[in-house]
Amino acid sequence: MDRNGRRLTAVGLGLAALLPLAFLGVFFAWPVATIVGRGFVTGGALDLTAIDDVLGSARTWQAIGSTVAQSLVGTVLAVVLGVPGAYVLYRLRFPGRTAARALVTVPFVLPTVVVGVAFRSLLVEGGPLGFLGADGTFGAVVAALVFFNYAVVVRTVGSMWSHLDPRPEQAARALGASPWRAFREVTLPALTPAITSAASLVFLFCATAFGVVLVLGGPGYGTVETEIWVQTTQFLDLRAAAVLSVVQLVVVSASLAVSGWSRRRREAALRLQADGTVDHLVRRSDLPLVALTAVVAGGLLVTPLATLLVRSLRTPAGWGLDNYANLATTGSENTLEVSVWQATLNSLRIAVDATWIALLVGVLICVVLSRRPRHPGGRRAMGVLDGVFMLPLGVSAVTVGFGFLITLNRPPVDLRSSVILVPIAQAVVAIPLVIRTLLPVLRAIDQRLRQAAAVLGASPGRVFMSVDLPVLGRSLGLAVGFCFAVSLGEFGATSFLSRPDRPTLPVVVFRLIGRPGADNLGMALAASVVLALLTAGVIGVAERLRVQSAGADL
Amino acid sequence: MRHLVVRYGTTTAVDAVSLDIDPGAVVGLLGPSGCGKSTLLRAVTGLDQPSAGSVCWNGADLADVPVHRRGFGLMFQDGQLFPHRDVGGNVEFGLRMAGVDRAGRGRRVAELLELVGLAGFARRAVTTLSGGEQQRVALARALAPRPRLLLLDEPLSALDRALRERLAADLSSILARTRTTALYVTHDHDEAFTVADQVAVMADGRILQTDPPDRLWRHPVDRRVAVFLGYRWFVPATALGLHGAPAACTAALRPESLVVDPAGPLVARVVDQRFARGASTLRVDVGGLGEVEARAPGADLFPVGGCVQLRVDPAAVALLDR
CATH class of the missing domain: 1.10.3720.10 (MetI-like)
Incomplete structure (x- = not known):
């Protein structure tokens, strides 16, 4: 590769790094910074009284x-x-x-x-x-x-x-x-x-x-x-x-x-x-x-x-599928604003959006992090990026949900009424999983394989298409499955953000089980079975795509 | 061991094998890979359970004695040193298991490292050692608790040839000096003949022949053993005109058996010639024997199609009863 070509590759990698950086900046760093600001700053000045109050309460220590x-x-x-x-x-x-x-x-x-x-x-x-x-x-x-x-x-x-x-x-x-x-x-x-x-x-x-x-x-x-x-x-x-x-x-x-x-x-x-x-x-x-x-x-x-399965089949009148039939209703005394089936549909739609967002961002991060630049400056930059991208790796979903709630529901970014808020939050939760699944696979590719392809005349883009992508292929299936399942079952972040008229299946289950009434409990059990089957089905399909050695030992 | 049988599912890896080892003797167990020799060794250690037959020590059956109470040592092909312990920690492991006190362990470790030529290595990390050094440490570790029987499973096979030859000689003298009774598994006959007093040849789960190296070399019991030892052509002994050979006997030949000699009794036609290790090997057609190979000293060229005369080197010919 000549000097220009190398510069082009560096520019390409920089662009590939930019999108995930921007995404995580807006949807992770900013909310987290806002949380910290809320806790420690009042009226532009450092204020530790809130910490005193919270840490002084027996409730907190409990x-x-x-x-x-x-x-x-x-x-x-x-x-x-x-x-x-x-x-x-x-x-x-x-x-x-x-x-x-x-x-x-x-x-x-x-x-x-x-x-x-x-x-x-x-x-x-x-x-x-x-x-x-x-x-x-x-x-x-x-x-x-x-x-x-x-x-x-x-x-x-x-x-x-x-x-x-x-x-x-x-x-x-x-x-x-x-x-x-x-x-x-x-x-x-x-x-x-x-x-x-x-x-x-x-x-x-x-x-x-x-x-x-x-x-x-x-x-x-x-x-x-x-x-x-x-x-x-x-x-x-x-x-x-x-x-x-x-x-x-x-x-x-x-x-x-x-x-x-x-x-x-x-x-x-x-x-x-x-x-x-x-x-x-x-x-x-x-x-x-x-x-x-x-x-x-x-x-x-x-x-x-x-x-769970057995009790979902038990109704006040004996055994039967009544609880499942009730999933088409909004529960006794209209506990819900939409039927459980409608919530299931919401969940599936949200999962599709969350999955493509998480994959897009996650794959870009993995591609960037799997490169090993030869220039010392490039290596240092890579080390910094590595640290930055790994930050959200274990952040709790509740923190994400709470951060979104206090950050993204007022100008300059008001997503309160946007249907994309919940999928984005779920994507933030799922991205670490994408990275954990794909990065080991990409890192395991022998650098010499890419070099051989380049020597044979492949441009950087062709190298990615002909070396990285085939190896990535099957793990990508696994990552899709994980994302989809995580999104379907996500509750921590969603419980903060989901709107009453567009609830997801887990939110509906939680609402049903919190209300009195045998019908509501029965519906919660039936809805749980549906949710469990959906998730297990998605993971089952993804597991079949799993290659024996393909990363992610979770 | 008596009539030992080891089966894995439907495959019989070791089939009714009997073998005796005298105290202080080193028995080589020689066979191609997959012949069941490692399985046999694992059954002796107790790591695998035999399906039938018994392993006895001084007449006592060991069937109910677990691996760690048998007092046998075991050395693997690639050392299998404990990576989280240093050289000394590896060598003293068996002594710690036996409850030897710290001072006693220190003395014994120094003594053994000296014996294997690694004096002063005790505090080195095992990952810094070369392959040959690792095998020396493995040997020291196996010998430290003074095992009643040392089992060596292809201990040198992972090393390159020059190192293997040198270590085989060292190993042989260490086993002799410590008067260790040993069973030495290998697929390399040079190694087996260097180390062992008795060599058992094994194939397809059975022992074909057990003899001292010289006898095994001169009188393989059948063609399979002879082929495994490197004999390649089988001719009627009478065709060679050997003195003292019984008439019905078969002679086994290898490339060293026939030597070009202008005064030799056999006449042959040259088919091909190649050079290796400072001597030349001729492919020749001998009347009554067919195509065989012969050695020619020096670097003389022999025209293809021309005639040469050959003599037989009796020391390089084996006689088979069948």
């Missing part, structure tokens, strides 16, 4: 306390149960293993509201586990969080374990280490990066859990996330909500830092071996772990969903 407690307990339980699960599902060979792996993954992609409703249906008075009296308690919330995040641990740790060479452990055994000691001394250190990485992600997900806490937690139970929502929508105290959002940003950044650090360690530590050669048939000594995993999968994962 919320922070439950957030930390539920995140810690949820993370520990998910790891303690998930590591044996990873062993059983990724190191043992048995019939039905693929189905079992898929089953374990289902909860992770289910909308939070659905999971909340499923656990409610299990724990309410009259439910199969109603006698525990756990409805609305800390235990119920933690159980639901473990339900979600079990898959994160199993898949993150399992995918590393399935590539781990078994021979160091065998060498330790031959040197006189008992099975448990060989695991502790050799395998566990090798798995530690994956476990830390999974644990920090789970902690992040637990700390930012919103829908599930709102549905399951009792009136006295609140976390930082739900407190932001309560302060905004019920007490209309935007300053308190802003301070709480800043608290949440700190929590999220800290767990992201741990996650990023352990991810780098995992990539450095990995000593790969081909999959398929390292698993073995179930031995007698494996049976306790197999039993444990079966109990977790059956008890924790299947029971709530089965209960």
